[in-house]
Amino acid sequence: MKKLKIGIAGLGTVGRGTFKILTQKTSLLAKRSGAEIEVVAVSARDKSRDRGIQIPSQITWYEDAVKLASDANVEVVVELIGGADGVAYNLVKAALENKKHVVTANKALIAKHGFDLAKIAEKNNVALCFEASVAGGIPALKGIREGLAANKISKICGILNGTCNFIITKMKNENRSFDDVLKEAQALGYAEADPSFDVDGIDAAHKLAVISALAFGIKPNFASIYKEGITKITIDDLKFAEELGYNIRLLGIANETAEGKLEQRVHPCLISSEVPIGNVSGVLGAVLVNTDALGPVFFTGAGAGEMQTASAVVADLVDIAANRARNPWGIATDDMVEGQFVDISHHVGEYYLRFKAKDKDGVLSSITTILAQNGIGFEKVLQKLGSDKTANIILITHDVSESKVMESVDKISKMDYTAEAPVVIRVEAF
Ligand SMILES: NC(=O)c1ccc[n+]([C@@H]2O[C@H](COP(=O)([O-])OP(=O)(O)OC[C@H]3O[C@@H](n4cnc5c(N)ncnc54)[C@H](OP(=O)(O)O)[C@@H]3O)[C@@H](O)[C@H]2O)c1
Numbered sequence: 168m169k170k171l172k173i174g175i176a177g178l179g180t181v182g183r184g185t186f187k188i189l190t191q192k193t194s195l196l197a198k199r200s201g202a203e204i205e206v207v208a209v210s211a212r213d214k215s216r217d218r219g220i221q222i223p224s225q226i227t228w229y230e231d232a233v234k235l236a237s238d239a240n241v242e243v244v245v246e247l248i249g250g251a252d253g254v255a256y257n258l259v260k261a262a263l264e265n266k267k268h269v270v271t272a273n274k275a276l277i278a279k280h281g282f283d284l285a286k287i288a289e290k291n292n293v294a295l296c297f298e299a300s301v302a303g304g305i306p307a308l309k310g311i312r313e314g315l316a317a318n319k320i321s322k323i324c325g326i327l328n329g330t331c332n333f334i335i336t337k338m339k340n341e342n343r344s345f346d347d348v349l350k351e352a353q354a355l356g357y358a359e360a361d362p363s364f365d366v367d368g369i370d371a372a373h374k375l376a377v378i379s380a381l382a383f384g385i386k387p388n389f390a391s392i393y394k395e396g397i398t399k400i401t402i403d404d405l406k407f408a409e410e411l412g413y414n415i416r417l418l419g420i421a422n423e424t425a426e427g428k429l430e431q432r433v434h435p436c437l438i439s440s441e442v443p444i445g446n447v448s449g450v451l452g453a454v455l456v457n458t459d460a461l462g463p464v465f466f467t468g469a470g471a472g473e474m475q476t477a478s479a480v481v482a483d484l485v486d487i488a489a490n491r492a493r494n495p496w497g498i499a500t501d502d503m504v505e506g507q508f509v510d511i512s513h514h515v516g517e518y519y520l521r522f523k524a525k526d527k528d529g530v531l532s533s534i535t536t537i538l539a540q541n542g543i544g545f546e547k548v549l550q551k552l553g554s555d556k557t558a559n560i561i562l563i564t565h566d567v568s569e570s571k572v573m574e575s576v577d578k579i580s581k582m583d584y585t586a587e588a589p590v591v592i593r594v595e596a597f
Pocket of ligand 1: 176177178179180181182210211212213214216230231232246247248249250254272273274275299300303470471472473476
């Protein structure tokens with residue numbers, strides 16, 4: 168039987184899982200791909216580290232991962248190190264230039280260099296695969312590229328960061344603060360010691376840049392994405408939202424506007440509690456795609472984890488072995504265009520507004536008057552008295568533009584009855 172010889176760079180969470188699947192399911196994968204996928208070389212930083220896997224002595228160990236790119240025995244380089252630049256970039260670029268196929272789970276790398284790398288792959292007639300880079304094990308990219316090839320996509324909406332979803336879900340279910348749950352997420356290995364990539368929405372934005380490029384035929388554009396994380400979400404807002412019939416989730420959204428431009432945004436959203444994506448909880452991920460022929464399509468499952476992410480890496484290897492991995496972006500790079508993006512200030516939608524105010528007469532009427540002056544009406548109101556002589560006034564607006572909302576909120580924040588900076592969370596309609 169034909170062999171496909173691979174080198175794995177990075178034997179951490181995903182690398183270890185990939186190694187396990189390849190060595191435990193050799194025969195099944197051979198039947199499915201028509202080739203025996205064999206690991207012939209590996210690289211990681213620390214050779215002595217116990218990884219819970221047996222690496223046979225005939226497998227070459229490289230101290231310098233980039234050397235995998237020039238190993239004549241290696242046909243596919245699997246990059247599982249991480250980082251947009253540095254070793255991961257040098258390795259992937261060199262491998263493609265040396266006419267080796269590449270599989271990677273690295274969203275930071277693909278969001279930043281995915282277009283240029285695909286050009287090199289195309290020129291050298293090799294594959295560049297990155298299914299695991301978005302939504303971990305969920306085959307969302309494959310689903311869009313292949314399964315939805317007949318459709319025009321108008322909107323992509325994803326729960327793209329398991330750490331944030333874990334934190335938000337636990338905060339509400341267990342009535343705990345952001346800082347408290349973050350510590351638990353770190354202890355469980357879901358969040359890094361420096362969690363900012365996750366909780367500030369950067370990781371979700373990397374994934375959104377990738378999936379949006381695929382769905383809309385544009386070059387990935389991370390810089391154009393509006394990014395807002397979950398650090399300001401409080402238990403109060405999670406509970407008030409629930410009382411009004413919503414869940415809060417961090418979503419990555421790319422949607423076409425009426426003018427044919429694109430919004431790309433990552434921010435917390437209120438989602439009606441009747442909508443499935445708003446009920447995706449814990450470390451699970453999800454991707455909802457609105458299409459013209461098929462209608463809405465919903466993918467959900469494990470967005471991260473050792474075997475879960477490795478599942479997507481190995482699926483890419485099977486595609487390469489079966490010789491069916493072409494055009495990672497669904498179309499040739501020559502056909503990919505620069506996206507035309509709309510600034511978040513032009514966003515139109517409903518908003519959740521919470522004003523914490525000193526409990527005195529006329530506050531609600533002052534707030535609604537200021538909103539009305541900017542043409543903002545509302546469909547739901549909730550008033551909650553606090554124990555500290557303040558009251559929370561919560562409003563769900565009708566559809567209104569972001570700039571009008573921000574203008575009004577700024578005015579209200581300066582009123583003498585305002586006790587705390589107002590909270591603004593966008594409501595996402597489905
Ligand atoms: N973890 C997930 O659930 C998940 C999900 C989707 C995508 N991803 C992506 O998958 C990639 C890997 O993530 P991970 O969670 O597996 O990371 P990880 O557990 O931190 O593993 C990283 C691996 O890279 C190795 N490494 C670091 N610097 C290196 C260098 N200069 N040369 C050679 N090897 C080096 C490390 O070596 P040592 O072991 O010797 O330190 C380690 O084995 C990242 O791009 C990540 O974004 C991860």
